[in-house]
Amino acid sequence: MTGTRRLLVLSGGHPYEAEPFADLLASFEGWTVTHLNHPEAEIAVAEGAADAADAILFYDMPGYSFGDGRAATRPPSFTYRRAITDYFARGGGAVAMHHAIAGWAEWPEWAEMLGGRFLYDAGEAHGEQHLDSGYRHEVRYDAIVLDPAHPATAGLPPRFPLCDELYLAPIWGATKPLLRADHAFVRENFYSASQAVTGRMFSNDGWDHRPESDLIAWERPVGTGRLIYLQPGDGPAAYADPNLRRFLANALAHVAAS
Incomplete structure (x- = not known):
């Protein structure tokens, strides 16, 4: 694709460090970036903000409010759901990053698009009952490239070190596995x-969660487009990591070529 491509970035619903994340977005060459935060992002997408995008980067975790020791949830608006579904139906591509896999607990189709779900409470995912998911901050591990011929992994070493948050959560839709964690x-x-x-x-007292997949990046078809999920991306160390930046730049270019 020639010329400047248009990237729509959605964030909010989960805390993150804004300035280092902005530096990450600025590192993507050849993109004009529109960055929207929830709750305004939901309204803007419902009103057509995704219509002209060449790719979407989901770095959001919408649909939750936390307080009084519980996670209250709500579904997205019908117009937001339709806008996202229509975007993929016409061949749009996206990258979903880190906590996006936890977003929209009351919109099961979102988890089906990503091929996995992080649960804050015990519940259903992909037709099965699961315990609440697990997390661990600042885990030091190696990411291992599973498909060196894939456009998203071009230029990456076979394995590279990371220090980031990992999730213990069900995954079922990794059509094209791309990275796994040596953990x-x-x-x-x-x-x-x-x-x-x-x-x-x-x-984790009394929490008898089953083992889960060690995949941390994969691609899957959505509509007539495609989506890549990348689990790393919790904070500034991940944003600045040159290998993750390369993966993200490659992945965005790949899904935009749908």
């Missing part, structure tokens, strides 16, 4: 998200 995805290495919401931030 054991078992309950002993994670904390319960539900217990964190109640104020016990680093606890």
Whole structure:
């Protein structure tokens, strides 16, 4: 694709450091970036903000409000759901990053688009019942490239070190696996998200979560377009990592070529 491409970035619903994230967005060459935060982002997309986008970067976790030891949820508006569905139906491409896999708990189709779901409470995902998901901050691990011929992994070393948050959550839709973490995805290495919401931030007491996949990046078709999910991306160290920046730049260019 020639000329400047248009990137729509959606954020909000989960805290992040704005200035380092803005530096990451500025590193994407050849893109004009429109960055929208929730709740305004939901309204803007419903009113057509995605219509002219060549790619969308989802770095949002909308549909939640946290307080009094619980996570209250709500679905997106009908017009937002239709706008996102229509975007992919006409061949639009997207990258969903990190906590986006937890977004819109009351819109199951969103989890189906991503091929996975992070749950703050026990519930259903892809037709199965699951415990609340797990998290662990500042995990040091190696990311391992699974498909060196894929456009998103072009120029990456076969494995590279990261220090970032990992999730223990169900994954079912990794049509094209791209990266895995050299880390054991078992309950002993994670904390319960539900217990964190109640104020016990680093606890897995009585939480008998099953082992999960070690995949941390994959591609899958959505509508007539495609979506790449990338689990790394919790904070400034990840934003600045040259290998993650390369992966994201490659992935955005790839999905925009749908």
